[in-house]
Amino acid sequence: MKILHTVAELRAWREQQGHISFVPTMGNLHEGHLALVELAQQHAPVVIVSIFVNPLQFGAGEDYTRYPRTLADDVAKLSTLGVQAVFAPDVTELYPQPQRYHITPPDLANQLCGAYRPGHFVGVTTVVMKLFQLVQPHIAVFGQKDYQQLTLIRGMVADFAVPVKIIAGATIRAADGLALSSRNTFLSPDERQRAPLLYQQLSRIQQALQQGQRDYAQLENAATDTLQQHGWQVDYIRICDPQLNPADAQTQQWVALGAARLGATRLIDNLSI
Numbered sequence: 406m407k408i409l410h411t412v413a414e415l416r417a418w419r420e421q422q423g424h425i426s427f428v429p430t431m432g433n434l435h436e437g438h439l440a441l442v443e444l445a446q447q448h449a450p451v452v453i454v455s456i457f458v459n460p461l462q463f464g465a466g467e468d469y470t471r472y473p474r475t476l477a478d479d480v481a482k483l484s485t486l487g488v489q490a491v492f493a494p495d496v497t498e499l500y501p502q503p504q505r506y507h508i509t510p511p512d513l514a515n516q517l518c519g520a521y522r523p524g525h526f527v528g529v530t531t532v533v534m535k536l537f538q539l540v541q542p543h544i545a546v547f548g549q550k551d552y553q554q555l556t557l558i559r560g561m562v563a564d565f566a567v568p569v570k571i572i573a574g575a576t577i578r579a580a581d582g583l584a585l586s587s588r589n590t591f592l593s594p595d596e597r598q599r600a601p602l603l604y605q606q607l608s609r610i611q612q613a614l615q616q617g618q619r620d621y622a623q624l625e626n627a628a629t630d631t632l633q634q635h636g637w638q639v640d641y642i643r644i645c646d647p648q649l650n651p652a653d654a655q656t657q658q659w660v661a662l663g664a665a666r667l668g669a670t671r672l673i674d675n676l677s678i
């Protein structure tokens with residue numbers, strides 16, 4: 406497996422490859438990432454994974470500096486899976502000067518997580534566009550756990566006619582339902598035990614919708630109240646259609662999404678119905 410740290414190394418490697426698929430990550434790889442890599446392997450003979458904690462997508466006071474960086478472990482995991490290359494640039498390699506041009510995503514970027522993380526999706530879409538320019542993949546795989554990110558990247562690829570096919574990987578969960586996330590490592594043992602409550606509340610919404618309930622506000626409020634009663638600070642619980650418009654009487658398919666803080670850790674999750 407090649408470890409590429411510079412753009413020049415990446416370009417030289419890329420020239421020798423044909424059909425490739427790409428899994429962009431911020432590292433600290435867990436089973437969820439590895440499942441995305443396996444999905445990528447089903448779609449192309451050569452897979453490259455990027456590991457880059459992107460400062461552009463972290464706001465002031467967010468966890469950029471303490472975000473777990475575990476490159477040696479990550480490389481070992483990817484090597485075991487038979488990945489062909491890892492692109493792990495420094496910040497100065499990807500941003501040799503402060504980034505002056507940015508993607509301007511649509512208003513969806515200011516809703517849901519975007520309402521609580523101003524500028525986050527500008528940073529995500531900008532780095533993904535830049536990585537697409539560098540890696541030039543045919544296929545790129547993103548996790549469904551970041552449903553809003555996935556939706557915005559699909560929109561960006563469609564609007565800019567980027568020749569990359571986007572594949573979505575299912576959310577991988579621990580046995581108790583907690584969606585795997587690098588941020589789970591921030592949870593204390595007590596918080597880790599309590600963390601599945603977000604998934605449980607989304608599951609209750611899922612069941613209620615399946616049973617024909619359509620009072621979306623009541624379902625959202627009930628889940629919010631339960632989480633708050635258990636000490637969570639809830640950013641939002643929202644029932645949307647698959648494009649992330651608020652669900653209405655015509656909606657036939659739903660996504661229930663939530664973001665909430667347990668102690669200092671912000672967790673997100675969603676379920677499609």
Ligand code: PAF
Binds near residue numbers: 431457462532533551
């Ligand atoms: O989902 C992530 O890990 C990041 O947002 C991504 C897509 C790698 C961009 O930095």
